[in-house]
Amino acid sequence: xxxxxxxxxxxxxxxxxxxxxxxxxxxxxxxxxxxxxxxxxxxxxxxxxxxxxxxxxxxxxxxxxxxxxxxxxxxxxxxxxxxxxxxxxxxxxxxxxxxxxxxxxxxxxxxx
Amino acid sequence: xxxxxxxxxxxxxxxxxxxxxxxxxxxxxxxxxxxxxxxxxxxxxxxxxxxxxxxxxxxxxxxxxxxxxxxxxxxxxxxxxxxxxxxxxxxxxxxxxxxxxxxxxxxxxxxxx
Numbered sequence: 001x002x003x004x005x006x007x008x009x010x011x012x013x014x015x016x017x018x019x020x021x022x023x024x025x026x027x028x029x030x031x032x033x034x035x036x037x038x039x040x041x042x043x044x045x046x047x048x049x050x051x052x053x054x055x056x057x058x059x060x061x062x063x064x065x066x067x068x069x070x071x072x073x074x075x076x077x078x079x080x081x082x083x084x085x086x087x088x089x090x091x092x093x094x095x096x097x098x099x100x101x102x103x104x105x106x107x108x109x110x111x112x
Numbered sequence: 113x114x115x116x117x118x119x120x121x122x123x124x125x126x127x128x129x130x131x132x133x134x135x136x137x138x139x140x141x142x143x144x145x146x147x148x149x150x151x152x153x154x155x156x157x158x159x160x161x162x163x164x165x166x167x168x169x170x171x172x173x174x175x176x177x178x179x180x181x182x183x184x185x186x187x188x189x190x191x192x193x194x195x196x197x198x199x200x201x202x203x204x205x206x207x208x209x210x211x212x213x214x215x216x217x218x219x220x221x222x223x224x225x
Contacts, residue, residue, distance in 0.1 A: 034213060043116075043217055049213045
């Protein structure tokens with residue numbers, strides 16, 4: 001059974017800092033991994049989707065990497081801003097029904 | 113293009129009452145999903161659908177039923193609500209099961225007293 005872990009559970013940084021959020025998964029037979037952002041009381045917004053054949057995906061200040069052999073994905077946020085404050089979730093897709101398995105998220109606070 | 117919408121946004125039920133949550137998507141997606149999100153538990157899949165007229169059980173299906181009579185709509189029903197079903201419910205859709213992103217609705221916050 002796939003398990004997805006996100007460390008740390010919470011992270012507080014000053015504005016302008018570059019930061020990395022970590023996601024690890026137990027089953028390397030994933031098809032892809034998706035990173036989401038969730039603002040308080042809101043739904044999930046898809047940030048990046050990395051296919052198993054890819055190693056990186058970039059969107060603006062965000063860069064996500066995927067290493068299936070080590071069971072790890074990272075989300076790199078450059079030049080963080082207070083507006084980046086949110087919970088970031090990763091989810092791996094795999095299994096016979098291609099189910100998404102979610103981590104519990106990292107709560108990011110960027111202080112002005 | 114509204115994406116994925118959910119109604120209602122909030123609801124309070126008494127134990128034993130029934131209700132239906134409606135999810136609609138305008139992206140012509142084949143696959144639709146219902147999740148629940150609870151503190152400390154993350155998101156868990158309740159039921160999903162691989163196309164109009166189909167439904168399948170997810171990780172936590174007990175106490176819920178679903179229907180997909182039209183491609184754009186996916187309904188989640190609670191026949192006899194229990195306090196353990198207090199949660200935030202999210203609907204999602206995707207073009208296919210494997211390769212494409214899942215897009216989420218804004219959620220329904222349900223409280224069962």
